[in-house]
Amino acid sequence: MFDFRSLTVPVVGAPMAGGPSTPELVAAVCSAGGFGFLATGYATAAKVRRDITELRHLTGAAFGINVFVPERISWEAGLLTEYRALLTERAARFGVALPDEIPFSDDDFDAKIDLTIAESVPVVSFTFGTPSREVIARLHEHDICVVITVTTTTEAQLAADTGADVLCVQGPEAGGHRSTFHIADIPGEAPLDQLLEQVRAVTELPLIAGGGIATAERAAAMLTLGAVAVQVGTLLLRTPEAGTKPAHKDALADPRFTETVLTRAFSGRPARALRNSFIDEFSAAAPAAYPYVNTLTTALRKAAATDPHTLNLWAGTGYRHAGTEPAATVIARLGAQLAALREPTRP
Numbered sequence: 001m002f003d004f005r006s007l008t009v010p011v012v013g014a015p016m017a018g019g020p021s022t023p024e025l026v027a028a029v030c031s032a033g034g035f036g037f038l039a040t041g042y043a044t045a046a047k048v049r050r051d052i053t054e055l056r057h058l059t060g061a062a063f064g065i066n067v068f069v070p071e072r073i074s075w076e077a078g079l080l081t082e083y084r085a086l087l088t089e090r091a092a093r094f095g096v097a098l099p100d101e102i103p104f105s106d107d108d109f110d111a112k113i114d115l116t117i118a119e120s121v122p123v124v125s126f127t128f129g130t131p132s133r134e135v136i137a138r139l140h141e142h143d144i145c146v147v148i149t150v151t152t153t154t155e156a157q158l159a160a161d162t163g164a165d166v167l168c169v170q171g172p173e174a175g176g177h178r179s180t181f182h183i184a185d186i187p188g189e190a191p192l193d194q195l196l197e198q199v200r201a202v203t204e205l206p207l208i209a210g211g212g213i214a215t216a217e218r219a220a221a222m223l224t225l226g227a228v229a230v231q232v233g234t235l236l237l238r239t240p241e242a243g244t245k246p247a248h249k250d251a252l253a254d255p256r257f258t259e260t261v262l263t264r265a266f267s268g269r270p271a272r273a274l275r276n277s278f279i280d281e282f283s284a285a286a287p288a289a290y291p292y293v294n295t296l297t298t299a300l301r302k303a304a305a306t307d308p309h310t311l312n313l314w315a316g317t318g319y320r321h322a323g324t325e326p327a328a329t330v331i332a333r334l335g336a337q338l339a340a341l342r343e344p345t346r347p
Contacts, residue, residue: 173212
């Protein structure tokens with residue numbers, strides 16, 4: 001089973017669903033001695049299979065895939081109807097007709113588990129909860145390492161009890177979705193440093209620390225607190241290998257965007273993004289109804305691909321450090337700086 005403590009560079013490339021995490025990006029992270037994750041969120045199992053095939057043509061290194069854990073919830077349908085009405089005017093600007101009926105989607109969960117096993121992917125991480133003991137047992141039968149993303153000590157204990165091999169501890173500084181186990185949960189605000197210490201106190205499992213990490217100094221601090229590796233995502237969004245939309249890449253360096261905030265406006269789940277007019281206008285009304293809100297806004301966001309004030313500009317708090325150098329350069333430099341910081345001081 002894969003051991004994250006064996007990494008030459010203790011840096012993990014975060015899975016970033018919706019386009020940024022390409023096979024090229026994952027391969028680049030791996031080539032620099034780090035560990036890369038393919039994001040499977042919103043993709044069909046068939047698309048994931050093609051990505052795995054392409055990735056294996058690019059690198060022989062170990063890699064992982066990330067899978068969203070589905071959750072069916074009860075919610076008031078009228079809230080989604082009201083939210084749709086609020087979005088209608090903005091959608092009309094881009095010639096988009098918002099869907100009237102939105103079915104539940106489990107994001108091809110079972111097929112992705114089957115694919116993980118069939119393709120002998122060495123590591124699978126889970127976002128939005130923990131899979132069943134039966135699913136984890138199936139993965140363990142094939143020596144597949146199971147990583148579960150957690151945002152609280154309660155989630156950490158549940159993940160450990162369910163059979164996780166590694167925990168990815170996600171602080172509130174992270175860009176994109178908070179990986180809360182339940183859609184309606186209000187995300188915790190304890191900073192990553194504090195959360196990592198709290199989780200370390202309740203489990204002996206290896207921990208990966210993620211959330212706003214953009215410098216070697218910050219990464220070194222997380223390793224000192226007990227993490228075996230750090231996870232970076234936003235730091236890679238502007239690299240040439242990332243499939244990030246050009247408008248998103250530009251916004252990360254645009255001085256007119258001055259802060260990140262949490263919002264449910266785009267998907268119905270809390271996620272950190274650069275503050276724009278879409279967030280300002282719609283956050284207060286967005287229901288906690290994932291994946292329905294995500295499906296509702298998908299066509300609008302696609303049509304508005306060049307408008308940074310309608311896009312979901314996912315970004316962690318360290319977004320100003322995101323640069324345009326090749327991803328392998330970014331990871332290698334971070335690794336070298338980290339090694340220098342952690343080298344014992346010589347007399």
